[in-house]
Amino acid sequence: MGLRKDFLWGGAVAAHQLEGAWQAGGKGVSIADVMTVGAHGVPRQITAGVLPGKNYPNHTAIDFYHHYPEDVKLLGELGLKCFRTSIAWTRIFPNGDEDQPNEAGLQFYDDLFDALLAQGIQPVITLSHFEMPYHLVEAYGAWRSRQLIGFFTHFAEVVFNRYRDKVKYWMTFNEINNQNSLDVYDLWTNSGIKPQADENAERLLYQAGHYELVASALAVQIGHRINPDFQIGCMVNMRPVYPASPAPQDVFKASRMMQANYWFVDVQVNGRYPNWLACYQSNQAFGLDITQEDLDVLAQGTVDYIGFSYYRSETVSARADEPASYVTLGSNHIVENSKIETSEWDWGIDPIGLRYGMNWFTDRYHVPLFIVENGFGARDTVEDGRVHDPYRTQYLAAHIKQMKLAVEQDGVDLIGYTPWGIIDLVSAGTGQMDKRYGVIYVNKNDAGAGDLSRLKKDSFAWYRQVIASNGDQL
Ligand code: P53
Numbered sequence: 001m002g003l004r005k006d007f008l009w010g011g012a013v014a015a016h017q018l019e020g021a022w023q024a025g026g027k028g029v030s031i032a033d034v035m036t037v038g039a040h041g042v043p044r045q046i047t048a049g050v051l052p053g054k055n056y057p058n059h060t061a062i063d064f065y066h067h068y069p070e071d072v073k074l075l076g077e078l079g080l081k082c083f084r085t086s087i088a089w090t091r092i093f094p095n096g097d098e099d100q101p102n103e104a105g106l107q108f109y110d111d112l113f114d115a116l117l118a119q120g121i122q123p124v125i126t127l128s129h130f131e132m133p134y135h136l137v138e139a140y141g142a143w144r145s146r147q148l149i150g151f152f153t154h155f156a157e158v159v160f161n162r163y164r165d166k167v168k169y170w171m172t173f174n175e176i177n178n179q180n181s182l183d184v185y186d187l188w189t190n191s192g193i194k195p196q197a198d199e200n201a202e203r204l205l206y207q208a209g210h211y212e213l214v215a216s217a218l219a220v221q222i223g224h225r226i227n228p229d230f231q232i233g234c235m236v237n238m239r240p241v242y243p244a245s246p247a248p249q250d251v252f253k254a255s256r257m258m259q260a261n262y263w264f265v266d267v268q269v270n271g272r273y274p275n276w277l278a279c280y281q282s283n284q285a286f287g288l289d290i291t292q293e294d295l296d297v298l299a300q301g302t303v304d305y306i307g308f309s310y311y312r313s314e315t316v317s318a319r320a321d322e323p324a325s326y327v328t329l330g331s332n333h334i335v336e337n338s339k340i341e342t343s344e345w346d347w348g349i350d351p352i353g354l355r356y357g358m359n360w361f362t363d364r365y366h367v368p369l370f371i372v373e374n375g376f377g378a379r380d381t382v383e384d385g386r387v388h389d390p391y392r393t394q395y396l397a398a399h400i401k402q403m404k405l406a407v408e409q410d411g412v413d414l415i416g417y418t419p420w421g422i423i424d425l426v427s428a429g430t431g432q433m434d435k436r437y438g439v440i441y442v443n444k445n446d447a448g449a450g451d452l453s454r455l456k457k458d459s460f461a462w463y464r465q466v467i468a469s470n471g472d473q474l
Contacts, residue, residue: 071454
C-alpha cells in the first residue's frame with residue numbers, strides 16, 4: 001500500500017498572513033489587523049483598534065492580493081495539486097453582521113480560485129483562520145455570544161454557495177484546540193476573546209468552544225446540502241504528548257493531556273462530548289449554556305475528515321499538586337525532552353511524533369486524515385541570488401518519510417500533505433517575516449523593508465521532485 005494515486009501534494013497559507021491589502025475592495029478590520037509585530041520571546045500586542053504609530057505586519061504582508069497571478073504561476077511550476085488558503089471573513093462581511101455580502105471580496109476569491117484551477121491546482125479552504133471581524137469583538141464580545149453562530153453560518157452558507165463548483169475540501173475553524181492553552185494570544189486568535197479581570201478564562205474557553213462547535217456542525221450540514229460532494233473537515237493542532245518518565249502519574253498526565261488536546265475532535269468527529277469532559281464541566285459547575293438542541297446539532301454535523309497541523313510534540317510530568325481531575329489547562333508542567341533537538345524558536349523537531357499522532361487519530365476516529373500544515377520556521381539568507389536551505393528540506397524529508405510509514409506500514413488513510421507557508425509569509429505567533437517556511441522566498445524583513453520580489457529557494461526544486469515522484473524521491 002502506498003500513497004493514493006491522487007494524493008494531494010500542496011502548500012498551505014492563510015489569508016491574513018499573506019494577502020495584505022487590508023482595506024482593499026471594502027475589506028473590514030479583522031482581529032489579525034490589531035496585532036502588532038513581536039519577536040521570539042516578545043509577544044505581539046493586541047491593541048484596542050488600529051492605533052497610529054504601531055507596526056501591524058498583516059496590513060501589508062506579502063501583498064498576495066495584488067501579486068497572486070505571478071505567485072500562482074510559480075505554484076503551478078512547482079507542480080502543486082492543491083493550495084490551502086482561507087477566505088478572509090472580513091472581505092466577504094466587513095463587519096460580520098451584515099445581511100448582504102461584499103461582492104468585491106467574493107470576486108477576489110473567484111479570480112484567485114480560477115487562476116489556481118487554470119494551473120491544475122485545487123483550492124482547499126479554511127473558513128476561519130485567526131481572522132474574524134473585529135466588529136464582532138466590539139459589538140458582541142466575539143464568541144462569548146451565541147449570536148456568533150448565526151453570523152458564522154451565514155458567512156459559510158454564502159461562500160459554500162458561491163464556490164460550490166470550485167472547492168471540494170473545506171475546513172471550519174483553524175487549530176480550534178489552540179485555546180486549550182488559556183493563553184491570551186490563543187483565546188484571541190481562536191475566539192476574539194481577551195478575558196476581563198472578572199472572567200474565568202477556562203469557562204470562556206468551554207463556552208466559546210461550544211458555540212464554535214455548534215457553528216461548525218451547522219456549517220457541515222449546510223455545506224452537505226449545498227453540494228453533497230463537499231468534504232468538510234475539522235482542523236486541529238496535533239501535538240502528541242509524551243510522559244517525562246515511566247512514573248504512572250506522568251503517564252496518566254500525558255494521557256489526560258492528549259484527551260484535553262483533542263476534545264474538540266471528539267465532538268467534531270464522534271458528535272458528542274467525551275465522558276471525562278462532560279463530567280469535569282459538571283463537577284466544576286461552570287454553568288455553561290449547552291442545550292439539548294445544541295447536542296442534537298453536534299450529533300448530526302460530524303466532519304468527513306480530520307485536517308491537522310503537526311509541528312512538534314510535547315513532554316509533560318505530573319505536578320506535585322495534581323488535582324483529582326488531572327486537568328490543569330494553562331499550567332501543565334511541560335518539560336524539555338533531551339532526546340529532541342529544537343529550532344531557533346525553540347520548537348522541537350520530532351518526525352516520529354507525526355507517525356505516532358497519525359496512528360492515534362486513526363485508531364480513535366476511523367476517518368481519513370489530511371496533513372494541512374507541517375514545516376520548519378527558520379532564517380534564510382540570500383547569497384548571489386540563491387537561498388540554500390538544506391535544513392528545510394531535511395526537516396520536510398524526515399516528516400514525509402514518517403508520513404509514508406504511517407500509510408505504508410500502519411494503513412493510515414491519508415488525503416494529502418500541504419506544508420505550511422509554501423511562500424514566505426507573516427508568522428502567526430510572532431508577526432515576523434524572518435521566521436520563514438517557504439520554498440519561495442519573499443524579499444521583505446521584520447521591519448517591513450524589501451521590494452517583495454519572489455525567489456525560488458533550493459527547496460523549490462527539491463519539493464517539485466518530491467511531488468513529481470509521488471513522494472518516492474526525497
Ligand atoms: P508561526 C501555535 C502553535 C502551533 C501552530 O506558526 C500555530 C500556532 C500559532 O502561532 O499556528 C499554526 O507562524 C497556524 C499558522 C501558523 C503556523 O502554525 O507562529 O495555523 O497560522 O503560521 C506556524 O511560526
